Amino acid sequence: MEYLKSIDDPLTKINENNIIYFDLFDYPDLVFGNPFQTDKVNFCKYDENVQKEMEEEGGFVHKTMQQFKSCTCGNRIRFKTTSRRLILKVEFSEPYYHKNMLLYNSSGFDVYIIDDDGKYHNYSLIATKEGIRTFAKYIAIPPNSSVCIFLPNYCSIKRMLIGLDNGSKIYKLKYPKANELPILFYGNSITQGASASKSGNSFPNIVSRKLDNDIINLSMVTCCRGTPKTAEMIGNIKCKAIVIDYSRYAPNIEFLRNTHEKFYRKIREKHPDIKIIIMTAASFNEWKEYVAYDEVIIQTYENAIARGENTLLLNQSELFDYEDYDLVSIDIGHYTDYGMYKIADKLCELLTL
C-alpha cells in the first residue's frame, strides 16, 4: 500500500508501468447499490425530501445525515476483467474510525473473486492506517477474474481510480437475471454494518453474497427514524423484497408507537405484494426499554398478517441462545461476525421461503 498526498500523484512504491487508469465515477454501471445513479456514480442514497426531513429533525440527526448520506455501505464494484494487475487509487472525503469498529470495516475494501458457480471467495482485504485520506493499493488477480469489491461501511469516497493492464478489457458483472432486482434494507447502525470485522460482513452484504442478489442498503446510524418521506422514497424504489430494521433510533417508545406501523403501511401501499421482513430490536444486554419496543414491532407484524399481507418477522433476540448473548454483539446489539452470519442465514431462509 502506498499513501498519497493527491490521488493524481504518480506512484513511487507500486509499479504502475503500462497501467491505464479510469475514473470509477464515470462508470456507474460498475457500481451496485445506489438507487439514484445517473451518468455518473452517485453514492448518495437519500433523495432531497429525506435529506430535508432530517434537516428539520435538527441537531445530531441532521449532522449525521450530512456526514453519512454518501457513505458507501452496501455498495459494491463488480466487473470482469482480462487484466492481471489491479491498482485501486482512493481518496476518502473524510477518513473515519470509531472505537467499536475495525478499520477493515469502516474504511475497508473487501475484495472477492466470484467463480463460475456464483460462489464468492475472499481474495484481499484493504484498509489504511487511521487518519489516511488517500492511498493506492496493488492487487494481482488471476486472468479473466470476476471481481466484487465491497466498499467501506462508514466512509465516503470522494474519488476513485481503477488501474488495469494497458490493453486489457473490463466488463460490467451483472447479477444472474433472476437476482438483478435488489433486496432493500432499511435500518440503523447495525444494519449499516457496525461492528462487523470487515466491510463485506455486514449482514446485508452477507445476504447479497449468499443469494448472489443485488441489494440496496439505506441504513444509517442515528437517522433511522421511520419518517414519512423515507417511506415514500422506499415506496418508489423497485425492489424484490424489503427488510425493515427500525427500532433503536426511535428516541422513545411513544415515538416508535407513532411511527413504526405508519412507516410500514406507507411502504406497503406502494409495494402491495412483495415480501417485507420486519426485524425486532437487536438487544442482547437486557436493556429494559427494548422489551416494549419489540411489543410495538410485533404488533405491526401481527396487524399485517391479519390483513393477509406478505410479511414476515425476524425476532433477533430469539434467534440466539441466551448463553451466547455476550458473544453475539459487542454492546447492546452491534453484532460480531458470529451474530452477523446468523442473522444473514435467517434472512436468506426467510427471503427464499
Add this chain to the structure above:
Amino acid sequence: MDSMSYRFESNSKKFTIDFEVSGIVKGYFPHTGLTAREGICVLYRRVGEQQWFNIDCNSSLTKFTVMMSHFVKKDELYEVLIYGPIISHLSKLQVEVSDDDYASIVNILPEKTMLVAGGSNSHGIGCTTTGFMFSNIIERKFDAEVYHTTFHDKNYLEKIYDYYKNSNPPVVDICILELDYFSQNESVVEEILPEVISLMKKRCKHIIGWYTIPSIKSFKKIIANNIINKFIDNDEIEVIDMSYLYDENYRHMCTFNNYYINDAGNILIYKEIEKSIRRLAKWSI
C-alpha cells in the same frame, strides 16, 4: 501479560469509570479494535446469575458514566467486569459510585486456574474488543483465574520457553497452549516445543494445545503433529485442530486472511476449548 480483568459489585444505579493507559504500541492494526488496543471493555451480570452481558467499551481517556438503571431494578445487586487493553498498559482504573450506594471489589476465588500461552491469536490481535479474546471468554464463563503468557510476536514460542525456564510461572489446573506456529522457524519449533510442553506439564494438571493452520500450510500441521505425537500418546497434552476456521465454509466469518482470526474465530475456539476443559477438569459453567 498477567490477568487483565477487574471485577466489582454494586447496587448503584450508575457508576463512572476513569482510566488511563500508557505505553501504547503504535502501528498498523486495521484488524484490531481501538478499544482492544488502548481501551477497556465493560460487562455486567446480576449477582447470583451466570450470564454476562456486554455494556460498552471505551478508548477515550476521559471519564464515562454507565447508567445501570437501563439494565437492573432499583437496588438490585450486580457485578461488573472490566477488561484492560492488549497492547498498552492500564495505568489507572477508578470506579466511582454515589456515597449512598454500595460497591466492593470482587476477587475471583482461585478454585479454577488456567494459563493461556501463545502468539498473536492468543494475545487478542484480531479482536474488536478484549471481551472477545477466547481466553477472556473462558475466564468469565468459568469464573476462573486466567493468566496470560502471550506475545504479539511470530517467534512467541521462544518467549514462552524463556518464561517457563527463567521465571516462576503460576501453578494452574489447565494450560492452553497455541501450537499455531506456521510463521515460526521450524527447527526452533522442533527443539523448543517439546521443552515447553515438558516444562508446562510440571506446572499444571492438564495441557490443551490448539492450532488453526490454513490448508496451504498443511505441511506445518504434519510437522506439529510429529513433534507432539508422543505427548499425545502419553496423555500429556490434548490437541484440538481448529484448521476448519480456514475452510471455505468458515473463513469468511472467522478470519481476515491466512494469519489472523477475528471475534467469530475466537468465539469458535472458545467453544471447542470449553468442551475439553469441562471434560478434563470436570468443571461446569
